[in-house]
Amino acid sequence: MPTLGIIGSGNIGSAIARLAVASNMNVVIANSRGIESLRELIAELGPMASAGTVEQAADSADAVVLSIPLTAVKDLPTGLLRGKIVLDTSNYYPFRDGRIAELDAGTTTTSELVARWLDGAFYVKAFGNILAHHIPLLVRPSDAPDRSVLPIASNDAEAKIQAAALIERLGFDTLDAGTLAKTWAFEPESAGYTRIYLADPSTPDDQLLSSIPSPTPADQVKAALDSATRVNVAERAF
Template identity: 55%
Template sequence: MPGTLGLIGSGMIGSAVARLAVAAGLDVVIGNSRGPETLADLVAELGGTARAATSEEAARAGDLIVAAIPLAAYRRLPADALTGKAVLDTANYYPERDGHLTELDEGELTSTALIQRHLADSRVVKAFNTITPHQLFSLARPADAPDRSALLIAGDDAEAKAAATGLLNVLGYDAVDIGTLADSWRSEPGTPAYIAPYLGEVPAMNVDDFLRWTQRAPGIAVPAARIGELLRAAVRRPAGEARPPSED
């Protein structure tokens, strides 16, 4: 289990992961594209085990890295600083936000495989992409809790996936390994395991109203067995069909 978690990205998912990590007793180093000075309020809220840094500093400092950035910004991930690191990718592909990427639209790559290609000397694992930020924080439970939820992971490196599983366990979740990066389409927007299971029935609304609504929704526990059922129901469709919940 990492002593220091490096976080690249301080949006809603990144902040939720940071809060869980600090609560679990991990040291947290957070970087973003705007500079450490923009993270003062978040770091003050998180407490003494968190500190602000540049993205490259967070990459070098972390024993394990969470990249919580929009997919469109993936080329900004500091590949040199992430050499040899296990990197957990939280991004989802939404063409209307990220711009159309032919390899994803045609199913040649998954979004995480695209990031792995950029981070050729890192070991990338898909994680944290199927749950909204508020529910990620509110549904976390101890290992022996009867209402503990599970989250999906996917990756090509067994050691990196073991590290991701360990982090999820410490943060309050079981892990369901869905296979390789090529298999990670099963966790993409529009698939049965994506977001809806943790929320229940979602009223029709625009993206901004949806985000406000999730802040009030208590969330629904989704155990590993239920994740398995949802995976079996997955059908691959053109990437990016769903609307973005702006989770990054």
């Protein structure tokens, strides 16, 4: 039985943990606040889930979901995720992360930067373009005709194949969105971010957390990525 390590127990990390347990996977979860802070979540998830240190979440896992603030990635132990399939949800939010000159200048993408920080990991960008509360609402069985599609990107073809298989087990189909240089197409404010999963894409920003999702097929995701123009993140205030 495979084990999924999850580093970060926020909304997205917790949502993915629930999907993993529901798909008969063991889960080891870690966060920056320590094992005791995870007691309630582990009790909810049941006997297939356990809390651990970040080292335990990485060492015991067949693959790792990384869902922590962008700048916290740099504080992970050196080599922690070397040799691991890593599904990273990171996005750049200056109000939280501070200004990062490389990203503001557009000389690299968030995913390229994180992949560099995680030297030796088999890095895949995934789950970063969908709201956490929409994840459980859009999950479907493998044979469902209304499965939603998540874009994934990596510079490693085999890592993408393995990540796709994992995500499909969790309840979504996937679309190969290319290399990490192209991940701007499904980062915040882009055409491939969040609103493609809404029943009403014109929903105001202040109502997104109560918005109703709609199943989103591959052709709709691909059209959004193809139409995307790169956002000037230096102007991002949120």
